[in-house]
Amino acid sequence: MWRLARENPWWGHRRIQGELAWLGHRGASSTVWQILHDAGIDPAPRRTGPSWREFLTAQAQGIIAADFLHIDTALGQRLYALVFFEHGTRRLHVAGVTAHPTQAWTTQQARNLAADLGHRMESLRFVLRDRDGKYGQAFDAVLQAGDLRVVKSASQAPRMNAHCERVIGTIRHELLDHIQILGEAHARQVLRTFEDHYNRHRPHQARDQLPPDVRQRPTDAHDHDARRVLRTRILGGLVNEYRYAA
Template sequence: MIVSLVYRVTRMLLSVPAVLLRRQAVKDAELLVLRHENAVLRRQRVGPVRYEPGDRLWFAALSSLIPRWRWVQVFPVIPGTLLGWQRWLVARRWGYSDRGGKAGRPTTATVVKELVVWLAWENPRWGCRRIQGELARLGYRLGASRVWEILTAAGIGPAPRRCGPTWREFLTAQAESTIACDFVHIDLVDLRRVYALIFLEHGTRRLHVSGVTAHPTAAWTVQQARNLAVEMGVYLESLRFLIRDQDVKYTESFDAVFQAEDIETVTTAPRAPRMNAHCERVIGTLRREACDHVLVWNEAHARHVLESYARHCNGHRPHQARAQRPPLAEHQAALLSDLNTTRRLCRTRVLGGLTSRDEFLNGTR
C-alpha cells in the first residue's frame, strides 16, 4: 500500500512540470475534448457510448492540436479509430461525392451484355478479341477488357479453358455427315407382306424411299443402293458414315457401293434398335401418319403411299430437330407482320386427306 501510494504521488508530481511547460493551445484542446466527452456522457446515460458524426468530426479536428503520444490519455477512443475518422473526413472533403454523375466510362447497355454472353455460349472457341470483332461488325464498339469483364461476371471462363461443346452440339455436328437405312414392312389387304428400303439423312432428316418389293434379296438391295447414289449425286460425297443393322441382305457388294464414295459402314449391335434410333423413329412416324390408316392393295399401291408421304415429309412436314422446318427448307417462313389483314388459306390434301398441306396464297381476300 505504501509503495503504491508513493508511486502515484510521484507520478502526479512529475506531471505538473509537463503541464506547465505545455503550450496553451494544447491545454485548451485537451480541455475541449474533456468537455465534449462529458457532454456525450450526459446525453447518453444508458447503454454503450455511441458517437454521432458531429462528435467524430469534433474529436478528429481537435486531434491535430494534440500530440499523438497524448491521444491515449486524452481521447475516449483508441488512436486507430481516431485516424479512421480523420481519413473519412478527408475522403468526404476530396472525394467529390457530391457530383451528380458517376465517374469513369459509361455503363454498357443490358442488351449489349446479353449479346456478349450469347456469342460466348454459341461459340465456345471464341475469345474476347474475337467477340470484340464480331460486335464491331454488328456496330457495337466495345473494348476487349470490357468483354472480359462481362464474361467474368456471367461466370464464363476464357475460350482456351472454356468447356467444349455439349453432347447435343457434338452429335448434331456429326449428324451432318451421317445417313442411315432400314427395311420397313407393309401388310397388304390379302395378308401378304411387302418390304421397302428407306434411307434417312441425319443432318436434314430427308427421307428416301428407295424401292418396294415382296421378295427383297441381296442383289435387289445392292441395286437400291446404286439407285440412291445416282439420285443423290454429288451430295453423296458430303456423307461420311452409313448406319445399318446386321441383316443378311446387306452384303459386301452393298457396302462397296458406299465405300466407293468414301462412306464408312457402321453396323449396329444385334437387337439394339436404339443404335439406329432416327431411322426407327421415322418408320414409326410413317406407320402412325400413313400406313396404319390406309388399306394397301398391292406393291404399286404401297409404293405410291410411301412416295407420297416422303414428298410431304421432305417438302412440308415440320421437324423438331430442324427448328420446325421441313428437310428441304433452308430458312424458316417469315412471320406475319400484319395479323389484321385477311388472307386466303389453301389446303392441299395428301393421301386422300390423311394429312394436309396448308399455305397462304399471295393475294388477299
C-alpha cells in the first residue's frame, strides 16, 4: 500500500483501494485511509505534483525548448543566436543570429520556426523558455497559435531548461571553442553547417546512437574490416563525419 502511495502521488485512498482489489486484497477505502494516515501519508487526491524531471520525461515527445546562445566575435562584438531544441527527437534548430535581439526580432524567429516545422508542429504541445525579456507576448502568441502551451522556467533556474542548456554547451565545446567568429554572416554560416551535421549525422545516446533525422541505422555488413572508411571534413576539419566507401 505504501509503495502504491509513494509511486503514484496523485492517487487518493479510493484509487489505491481499487488497485489493491485488482491485486486480490479486499478492504474498505476507510481502512486504506486510516493506514495511510497512521503512516503520515496524506491521502489527498494529489499529495504532491510530479517533479520537474518527471514532467519533462512524461512530456518529452511534445516539448520544444528555446534559449539564447551568446557569441563573442574576434572583433569584440557580442552576438546572440536563438536556439530551439526538440526533446523527443533531439533535433536542433538555430533560428537566427543578431547583435540586437529585440522582441520583434525574436517574434520573427518564432514565425520562421513555425513555418519550418510545418505539419510536424502538430506533434508538439509545449514550448519551454526562461523569463528573458527578449521573448515577449508576441513571441508566445505565435507559438500559441499553433496550439503550443508556453511553459516558463523559474527565475535563475537554468537546470529547468537543462536539455537546451546542454545542447548549447555542445555547440560551444565542439564548435565555438575552436573557431574565431568574425561577424553575423560568419556566425550564421558556421551554426547552419553545425546544425546540419548535428541533425543528420551526430549520434545521440537517448536515441540509441541514432542522429535526430535518421530513423534506423544502416544495415550491418559482414565485411566491415575489408571496407575503407571515408572521412568528410566539415568546417575545414573542425568537425568530421565517417562512412564506409560504397
